Amino acid sequence: MTKVIAIGSGKGGSGKTTLTVTLAVRASKEARRVAIIDLNSDQGNLSQWWLIRGEPDNPLLFDDFGDLDTLLSTLRRQKYEWVFLDCPPGDLDLTESAIMASDAVLVPVKASAFDAWAAESVTEICKRRKVPFAFILTAVDSKMKTLNAHAIKNLSAEGQVFKSSMAYKASQINAVVAGKAGFEADKELKPEADAIFTELKSLAGGTNGR
Helix, strand or coil, X not given: CCEEEXXXXXXCCCCHHHHHHHHHHHHHCCCCCEEEEECCCCCCHHHHHHHHHCCCCXXXXXXXXXXXXXXXXXHHHCCCCEEXXXXXXXXXXXXXXXXXXXXXXXXXXXXXXXXXXHHHHHHHHHHHHCXXXXXXXXXXXXXXXXXXXHHHHHHHCCCEECCCCCECCHXXXXXXXXXXXXXXXXXXXXXXXXXXXXXXXXXXXXXXXX
């Protein structure tokens, strides 16, 4: 059954695209058909990453298409197992369409008040449309324990927060520039990717594939 996951944030710089890459590549390690739909194609980051990676079939990238629902219907018919939607931070109408078409939503947030406030625009849509969602902390500095704990406490009042998170490491950033996921370039990031994907499967597992 196809699982469609929207990854959205109310502002740029949240780690959304890096998270999309991590999840899509991690999913492709155990699923034969994984797709990324770049709804933020004006920026071109995912397209550039995919080109540098060598335009693989798994994960396969779509950045030039007509109707989202039509594309998703095709991918379901072709038995894609995972489809990740990278949502544009500045287009809430398109983000809402993506959320409505998804089985679950991940909201990447840095440990700052600005990111938390910006995320509200996405989580409000999820709540209104009754689509399961969870926050995930990104660019986490392990030395900032108090700040991270405070962010988790505040976000928990609004919804589920993943226990796993994405660390702030140069290797994470450099890997994407090289057409890789962070855990492919830095073995220390593999447990992180595994943990995030495990939690995602749990979040999406309680939903009905459309």
